[in-house]
Amino acid sequence: MSFQVSKSGEISLIEVEGQLIVGNRQELKQQVLEQLEGGDRKFVIDFANTGYIDSSGLGVLVSLSKKIREQGGELRLSSLNEDLRTLFELTKLDTLFRITDDKVEALEGF
Amino acid sequence: MGRDLVLELPTDVHSIERAVDLVMNRCLSRAGHARRLDLNFRVGLTEALSNAMLYGNADDPSKSVVVEISHEAGVIRATVRDHGSGFDPSTVPDPTRPENLARPCGRGLFLMRQLLDEVWFNDRGNEVTLVLRLDAGGPFEGGAEA
Numbered sequence: 152m153s154f155q156v157s158k159s160g161e162i163s164l165i166e167v168e169g170q171l172i173v174g175n176r177q178e179l180k181q182q183v184l185e186q187l188e189g190g191d192r193k194f195v196i197d198f199a200n201t202g203y204i205d206s207s208g209l210g211v212l213v214s215l216s217k218k219i220r221e222q223g224g225e226l227r228l229s230s231l232n233e234d235l236r237t238l239f240e241l242t243k244l245d246t247l248f249r250i251t252d253d254k255v256e257a258l259e260g261f
Numbered sequence: 262m263g264r265d266l267v268l269e270l271p272t273d274v275h276s277i278e279r280a281v282d283l284v285m286n287r288c289l290s291r292a293g294h295a296r297r298l299d300l301n302f303r304v305g306l307t308e309a310l311s312n313a314m315l316y317g318n319a320d321d322p323s324k325s326v327v328v329e330i331s332h333e334a335g336v337i338r339a340t341v342r343d344h345g346s347g348f349d350p351s352t353v354p355d356p357t358r359p360e361n362l363a364r365p366c367g368r369g370l371f372l373m374r375q376l377l378d379e380v381w382f383n384d385r386g387n388e389v390t391l392v393l394r395l396d397a398g399g400p401f402e403g404g405a406e407a
Contacts, residue, residue: 205304
């Protein structure tokens, strides 16, 4: 997995490439937490190029969302493919996150 | 049903993706049910390995995890065994209940049961067997009983 970080105004956009799984989840977590400590509060994580996310990856997203909310911010997710959406629906995490069809929609509505 | 593939992995979560790829390539080349294998089986096996390493072996790199894969008559079976003291799977809470939804962990076993046709543990609780019937349904139609 790798990810690209960019800024759109005050919104941090993190585009994940590859699988977000137990072996690499800490890299994403560290990246977001560093930005949170640096003052960023609005985050979009885009999964347009992500095959699947395992339970550890889901757990990191839950943990990050909580930490960001505690700082008055918000984490949005975008571009989940059909399989990823099903994973979120099975685990009911689709009720915990604001999920948009693509990153443009996530950025526009922030 | 004979064993088609046996792997002994060190406890290192970074090894999981490569090991699952190896198993998938073996299964996919022989079965031809790519979607059901690549979704249900891949995710289920990844969760089983992750649980075995992180919880069973307590992330101890001196301990290994053994994976046995067999495939016969449209049934894929994977057994994952760790060196831990085991656990009682009936004590794992439902992660989809409202009070558990914001917890960062506890979804691995749930996903296994959702995605595989059968999931069972040995009496000690340090060995899980996953069963996927290739013709049982479409992607994400699992439904092992808790």
